[in-house]
Amino acid sequence: MLFKKIIVAASLALVAGCTTVPITGRRQLTLVSDSEMNTLAVTQYKETLTTSKLSTNATEVAMVRRVGQRIQAAVEQYFQQQGQSSQLAGYQWEFNLIDDSKMVNAWCMPGGKVAVYTGILPITRDETGLAVVMGHEIAHAVAKHGAERMIDQMLAQLGTTAVSTALTKNPGATQSIFASAVGTGTSALAQGALLKFSRNQESEADHLGLIFMAMAGYNPAQAIPFWERMAAQSQNTTPEFLSSHPADATRIADLQRLLPEAQKYYKPR
Ligand SMILES: [Zn+2]
Numbered sequence: 001m002l003f004k005k006i007i008v009a010a011s012l013a014l015v016a017g018c019t020t021v022p023i024t025g026r027r028q029l030t031l032v033s034d035s036e037m038n039t040l041a042v043t044q045y046k047e048t049l050t051t052s053k054l055s056t057n058a059t060e061v062a063m064v065r066r067v068g069q070r071i072q073a074a075v076e077q078y079f080q081q082q083g084q085s086s087q088l089a090g091y092q093w094e095f096n097l098i099d100d101s102k103m104v105n106a107w108c109m110p111g112g113k114v115a116v117y118t119g120i121l122p123i124t125r126d127e128t129g130l131a132v133v134m135g136h137e138i139a140h141a142v143a144k145h146g147a148e149r150m151i152d153q154m155l156a157q158l159g160t161t162a163v164s165t166a167l168t169k170n171p172g173a174t175q176s177i178f179a180s181a182v183g184t185g186t187s188a189l190a191q192g193a194l195l196k197f198s199r200n201q202e203s204e205a206d207h208l209g210l211i212f213m214a215m216a217g218y219n220p221a222q223a224i225p226f227w228e229r230m231a232a233q234s235q236n237t238t239p240e241f242l243s244s245h246p247a248d249a250t251r252i253a254d255l256q257r258l259l260p261e262a263q264k265y266y267k268p269r
Helices: 002-011 034-050 058-081 118-124 127-142 145-158 160-169 171-181 185-190 199-215 220-233 240-244 249-263
Strands: 017-020 027-030 094-098 106-109 113-117
Touching: 034 094, 034 106, 034 113, 034 145, 034 171, 058 094, 058 113, 058 127, 058 199, 106 127, 113 118, 113 127, 118 127, 118 220, 127 145, 127 199, 127 220, 145 171, 145 199, 199 220, 199 249, 220 240, 220 249
Parallel strands: 094 113
Antiparallel strands: 017 027, 106 113
């Protein structure tokens, strides 16, 4: 698998770009362009919303939008400070709450398309708990983890030779790989294909997510009890959120290590 990745990386070096993940500074190969990812996201997001029941609980919907907009503002401010605002070009942020009490999940597609399912609200408990989840998911998106997972999935499902042409010649397969790569909704779940983020990506999303929530005025220390509640939940069933984001001792230890840096960004409102 690693060998295949190197071949693809080499053969696509001319068409693919290389970018740097903000805050962590990790260099990453981006095989799929931002505009291609955003186009796939718009289609997939529209399909998810039309096939789902949107929440009519005005208080909860307003909370999801408020947390989302505050984190969006933090992300924009952070990228501006880093001189990387261009990475957010083409973002059309949207924050929706889907009414499904059995679905313990939330995600953010490339381009800032966010969905929270009502099933996760008993575990987030309050606005700060929700900011942990949304900060983490938005961090996966702005760090382009979906594009990285797409490379892995395309290699696994289509093979090396097909990867570079799949986007134009095999749009159906591309769309379904996209769905499982960004961890969205039911189509991927039905196939049992919801992918785990790598440990590296999880750690990066925790790091960025803590800083974004802190900049948005939410206490980042609340991330630790949130992940502990999530882990406790898994003793009965494995929620969708945990199948793509394992909550384990490594994560809690990571969060504790990252907290002092995030606290410097925190100004309570
Ligand atoms: Zn994650």
